[in-house]
Amino acid sequence: MKGSRIELGDVTPHNIKQLKRLNQVIFPVSYNDKFYKDVLEVGELGIGTKMLNHVLNICEKDGTFDNIYLHVQISNESAIDFYRKFGFEIIETKKNYYKRIEPADAHVLQKNLKVPSGQNADAQKTDN
Secondary structure (H helix, E strand, C coil): CCCCCCCCCCCCCCCCHHHHHHHHCCCCCCCCCCHHHHHHHCCCCCCHHHHHHHHHHHHHHCCCCCEEEEEEEEEEEEEEHHHHHHEEEEEEEEECCCCCCCCCCCEEEEEEECCCCCCHHHHHHHCC
């Protein structure tokens, strides 16, 4: 038997309900209707980058946030790599964080938003 090949096409108004159902079955979180409307408007590729940049920009403009934290399933290497590109670091692992998925453990990732004392913002940007 030859290996199977799976290809994913674009998300369209005709198949958005299938995406919604897949997300409900696969992910331990629920997405509201606005999320799916945004997927159709923005397009699927790059939406994670756009969403994360949006959050980072809001935090930067606000100026009162010191850190951002998030949880990622320990087996989700692509998500971990994605967040590391934005300066997040694994700081902790929580056992049995997820209730309906395996593995149930999650890494806690942190991004420090404040410039360490003794450095200016320009020096920090060039180090990354």
